[in-house]
Amino acid sequence: MFRHRRKQSDFNAELEAHLELETDRLVEQGLGVKEARFRALHAFGNPTRARESFYESRRWLAWDHLLQDLRYAGRTMLNNKAFTALAALSLALGIGANTAIYSFLNAILLRSLPVSDPSSLVMLRWHTHGSEMHGMGFHDDDYFEDPQAGFTGGIFPFPAFELIRQNNSVFSSIFAYQGTGNLNLVIDGQAEQAKAEYVSGDYFHGLGVPPVAGRLLGAEDDHAGAPAVAILSFALSQKRFGEARNAVGRPILINGIPFTVAGVIPPDFFGVDADLVPDLYLPMHSNLLLDAANSYSPPARRYVDPNVDWVEIMARLRPGLSLAQAQGSLAPLFHRWEITATNSRPRTDLPRLAVQNGGRGLDGLRRKYSKPLYILLALVSLILAIACANIANLLLARAACRNREIAVRLSVGAGRLRIIRQLLTESILLASVGGALGVALAIWGTRSLTFLLANGRENFTLRADLNWHVLGVAAALSVLTGILFGLAPAMESTRADIVQALKESSAGTAHSGSVHHTGLSRMLMVAQIAFAMLIVMAAGLFVRTVSNLESIDLGFNRENLLTFQLDASQGGRRSSQLISFYHELRTRFSEVPGVRTASFSNLPLMGGGRFFTTVAVAGVNPKTSKVMAIGPDFFKTMQIPILLGREIDGRDRPGSSLTVVVNEAFARANFATRNPLGEHLTLPHECEKCSIRIVGVSGNVRQGELKEDVSPMVYLPLSQGTLGPAGGIIYELRATGNPLSYIHAAREIVHRADARLPVSDVKTQSALIDNTINQEIVFARLCSLFALLALAIAGIGLYGTMSYNVVRRTGEIGIRMALGAQRKQVIRMVLGEVIVLAAAGLATGVPAAFAASKLIKSFLFGVEPNDPLTFTATAATLASVALLAGYVPARNASRIDPLMALRHE
């Protein structure tokens, strides 16, 4: 109703008018003015009640009460500054940690590709039982083990893509793509490293991405012999041309080959793989130009070879079709093709096609981070639960002290609901303060976590931001926790028997409701200890995992090694010219004072991927084996022992007889106890006719990833080209002191040799290794931090509650001491209580930890989920924290002066 709101003064005036009229009437009947006024007032009843009734009818009472409650709550909080600070801080830590982790989950799990109608996008995959790999890719879903579906391939032979493109009735468009790896990009004479994506003609059309400048690619650009054009990312166009439209039509050089910029994509489009964001997009068939030197897998052959997996495929479903329908239609087609076309896969285990949801892009990031994030989320929820239990306990203690106050209020007519509401307002206000602080913490936490996860990678694309969604969750969490930890104490304290409570002489001896109070409070403490146990346990397991990983015997010496990448093939050098350039540089590096030896290889031993191929001994018995191409003195530089024969050295030149060094595992697998020296190998895929003589056997080393077992491996001289022509390589410099102090000298040497060549990825070998276990390290650090938090919060809670209990029992303890109890006995009594609580908490926590630690099994290395050592250490840690938290109150109890205590009573 929009009528004018009536004022209280108007109402009061009306009441006064009534009294006057009534007085007038009575005076007319013959009464004296005084008597008449008195009668009028008497007949009126209670004017204050009328005014109050009007007042309440004029207002939204709930709002009024809320303001009242808030004011009251604010006063109470300010009166108990220590309590408020403690509670708000522990909540802030809990809510902040939850918000930070949640914002990552939100960014990884919920974000869709920034394209039109992402829900109709699908990606194609295949599954096999075995794990045969015949291909390569730059996205990290080329081959992987899916927990449900088993071995999974994300890349297909090009003929399979052609087959599905030409024979499908379920997709409105279908496109293929693959990364290019590092390219040397020259714009206006200025060189830089860049990454690009080879995309088939329908890529942009299929994704529904419009250009912001120029045009994007179409089918006419994607065939052999088409003009070489490139699409730039928005960021690159800004960086190098100032503005997107300035880039269109401009010439650029990619690996020395001229391309023309055709267009620029919108700023928010990052490709389909958030883990690998390209700077450029090139027509698929331009790999015929850029990858021409690749004789291991010549691009022209890749377009027809049904045995090389290399293109990722995505498609858009026709309206109304489901994933299952698409799969049902295409799987038989793909299967028929596999039977007839594929030559080297086992007939019994041909890939089975799977059509999966593609709306959120490639799931590499999700696979990598979602489970760790769920685990972290579980841990931070536990911390929040501990904080809640803490505050609930402190509130319970305080509520017991406020028993009389509340009883008085109940007895003068306050409704129980009204009081519960007021207590809840207090706890929600507390939680909101905690929540606000928590969001501030979360902003900081998200940044540091991004920094930790990125671990120095410049192109780290996982961006978690605090959007409204995340803030909403944080706000909801605050209110929820406020209700959670406030409700039970509020219910408890209003349940008190009023008469009993009022009879008590003082809060110090209050017993009413204390049975409930202590029961609930004990339960909360036991729960806290059990929760803390879970977190400490997890931290212990992760810390042990990292220490196990770090103490793995690598088989080579990781200290004092400097590594960096160089790709002289991008400068236009080919074959023998390239090889001698690499050798020359190696010689110069090894002449730097302080560098003992230098060598190079096509892969770093650790942290740079692996390369598998088929190796046949004496032309028979082909087996998959790891291979590396290396330079002279590689084993000396890496300090890998040579067990038999010799290592690769200056004698192994282009044109000299082909040689190879195998590792011990290879020798054992292929020759058992026979001497492998002088035996011959062939590489059916790379060098079918080569007969390569084994000249040495080396000790086993870990290659690729720390967690991987040692496997058969062969080392071929890079200069002999048995693995195909050289591309980019890694130099390894064994230094006498800190390897980082030789960076400048190395750069100087490269610059003098060829100023156009960028040196990249300069790192120590130790840093490269730490990179491979970065996730484990981050996990262990975070969990240790969480464990400390949990212990601190639970410890403070125990301390607070026990202290309160001691104060509450002052009288009882006084009597005991008056009757002859010794201080030691008092201490023992209080500590005994703590020990019982801790034991109960551990007893609850152990089975829970046993069950929960199985969930993190896949993140552990060299330690079982139920590792007895970790369990014992965890239990001991918790027990000592509990004892520490209980000792101060116990000592205080022992110092109670019986006389004082009894007088107090």
Next chain:
Amino acid sequence: MSTQERLELLQGTLDLLILRTLVFGPQHGQGIARAIQQTSEDELLVEHGALYPALQRLEDRGWIDAEWGTSANNRRARFYKLTRAGRKQLLRETTKWRRLAAAIGRILGPEPEKG
């Protein structure tokens, strides 16, 4: 008759009595109180103080309108008058009340002879 012997108003009946009183034309609060008392032949106890919150409630619901005016003996007073909605409400309430009274009357049976 002393006040103790007057009948306390049943819950909700005050509104009805106010609306009924206003049928005869605009009236101020004191007038309404007098009218109820007189018409009921002093049987009903209306605490004057309770009248005003009730008037306010009826006004808020749009059943009566109010404006300040001058009384017969030249005092300022707030006069209330029935609105169209108020008349409808009165009709509804009256019907309801009559039915209720009749039903209770039937249950209680014929009035016993005074003895």
